[in-house]
Amino acid sequence: YGKQKLTYHQAWLAINQLANTFINSGLQVGDRIAMLSKNNIEYLLFYFAAAKAGVVPVPLNFRLSPKEWVYIINDAQTKLILTSAAYVEGVQAIRGELNTVRxxxxxxxxxxxxxxxxxxxxxxxxTTAPTLVITDDQDVYQMYTSGTTGHPKGAVLSHQAVTSNLFQMTSFMEGQRGDRFLIVAPLYHAAAVLGSFISIYQGGTIYLQEDFNPVELVRALSEENITSAGLVPAMIQACLTYVPNIAEKDFSALKTIAYGASPISESTLRKAMEIFKCNFIQLYGMTETTVALTTLLAEPHRMALAGNPELLLAAGRPVPNTQIRIVDSEDNDLPLGATGEILARGPQLMKAYWNKPEATAEALRGGWMHTGDAGYIDQDGFLYVQDRVKDMIVSGGENVYPRAVEDVLYQYPAIIDVAVIGVPSEKWGETVKAIVVLRKDETASAEEIINFCKEKLGAFECPTSVDFVEILPRNPSGKVLKRELREPYWAGYKRRVS
Incomplete structure (x- = not known):
């Protein structure tokens, strides 16, 4: 990380020291602790030390607004918060609203x-190892994901779930001692955390970057003997777009790029495979499933370039010990090729949504995770993800909750009705669009509405465009028909989600 380096022994001592600090500061097993920071070495130590101390990390997305931090911190009943220098003032400003932080x-x-x-x-x-015994059914971290009400839900993952997904993924990832794994995705993301665990499990080196910069990322991939990297498609696109001499770089040490979390265009993927000349592996999953449910391995990628381009539209086959079903609205199985909701079962599923028994029962009914994504399975066992059953938008790997954006837009005096949807973006995979109905005799420009949102939402949540309409389409029960709103923008796109 920058000029900082830790050996395994140094990391062991630092992790023990932090774990003992957690224990001796009065925290109890199961207590929630938050981290608000961009990537740094302390963030990695935070996860490993918490696991040893039996306390449960609640990583905070630094791109959220302070109001959203307040909700998550209070919902998790957080007892302690660690904050890097950049966010101390932001937390201080909301300190009076934090009910449980001591x-x-x-x-x-x-x-x-x-x-x-x-x-x-x-x-x-x-710096000696704590003597506390941690069992595999205990909580290892709690990450917040989308909710139908617009409020995020805390997905609780156990030690068993995370280690199961680690073993599932290392069964096909060709890692070995001495490999160098680059992590640039923020460590509040499940994939970045699991990637760090995998690197340590395989005896590798974690090369950590604070934040994403395409020029610096490409430099590291070509000059730091990086063998593997986990990226979101927006990062890949930015590297190809903003690093003019990328084709001249030497990526001979690079063996694998794993990608996922948001849509990627076929043209971007093809160009990336030509430039980096390494294996590409796609992962499909969600926070509630630790990380991966399915994977599209390197061989199908090569087959796609050799004359089977439709394989690039697939999300792959299930990882070991994972079952995937496609069902109708009544949870009845559908035949091969038929589109329905994607259900999953395996040891990597979450335990529950924190303090939300009804939402947990709904999501895990029948012992299967109901992903909210729609797709189908072909005759060769490849899963194709076509659309979302839920309306959540994934922009540059970040989850955007339309209801939360709509709630802000409804505060704008000239707006009487609004719907927020995701539309295609070459840069971000998807981007946020607001479709607005103005009050009679009221006027407003797209720029004014977007600027209003910027004052109340995280940057990635703000609409990047606004359309004005006379009326929004609704079904008989009054629900906005968002699929109908999305359709004109997604026409011609075979792949909606990855």
Whole structure:
């Protein structure tokens, strides 16, 4: 990470020290602790130390608005928050709204009343391994994902679920001791966390970048002997677009790029495979399934380039010990080739949504995870993901909850009705569009509405375009027909989700 380096032994001591700090600061097994930061070494230590101490990380998306941080922190009943210097003032501004946080820890920040300095906080703690026994059914982390009401839900993952997905993925990932795995996706993302676990499990080196910069990413891939990287399609697209001499770079050390989390165009994928000349592996899954349910391995990618381009539209086959079903609205199985909701079962599924028994029962009814995605399985066992049953938008790997955006737009005085949808974007996979009905005799420009949203939402959640209509299409019960709204923008796109 930058100029910082840790050996395995140094990391072992640092993790033990932080774990002992958690234990000796009064935290109990099962207590939730939050982290708000861009990628850094402390973030990695945070996950490993929490696992040893039996406390449960709640990583916060730094791109969310402070109001959204408040909701997640309070919902998780968080007892402690670690914050990098860049976000101390943001947390301080909402401190009075945080109901359960008792300890505020600042990493490499100027001294501030009511905050403890991270280095001083851990300094007196032993570096011996804690004696606490952690079992595989205990919670390992809690990550927040979308909810139908617009509020995110905390998906609780156990040690068993995460290690199961690790073993499932390492069964086909050709890693070995000495490999160098680049992590640039933010560590509040499940895939980045599992990628770090996999790297350590295989005896590799984690090469961590603070944030995504296409020029720096390409430099690292070509000059730092990186053997594997996990990227979202928006990152791949940005590298191909904004690094003019990328075709001249030497990527001979690079063996594998794993991608997923949002739509990717066939043209982008083809160009990336030509430039990087390495194996490409696609992962399909969701936070509630740790990371991966299916994978499209390197061989189908090669087959696609050799004359079977339709394979690039597939999300792959199930990872080991995972079952996939396609069902109708009554959970009845559908035949091969028929489109329905994708259901999954395997050891990598979440335990529950935090403190939401009804939502948990609905999502896991019958012992199967109801993904909310629609797709079909072909005669060769490949899963094709076509659309979302849910309306969630995935923009550049970030989840956007339409209802949350709509709630903000309804606060705009000139708007009487609104629907938010995802539309295709070469850069981001999808981007947010607002379709607006104005009040009679009221006027507003797209720019004014977008600027209004920027004051109340995270940047990735804000609409990038606004359409004005006379009326929104609705079904007899009054629900907006979002599929009908999306259709004109997605016409000609065979693949809607990845």
């Amino acid at each position: 300890q505020f820890i600042a990493i490499d920040a100027p001294e501030k009343v009511g905050w403890q300095d991270y280095r001083n906080w851990i300094a007196s703690q032993p």
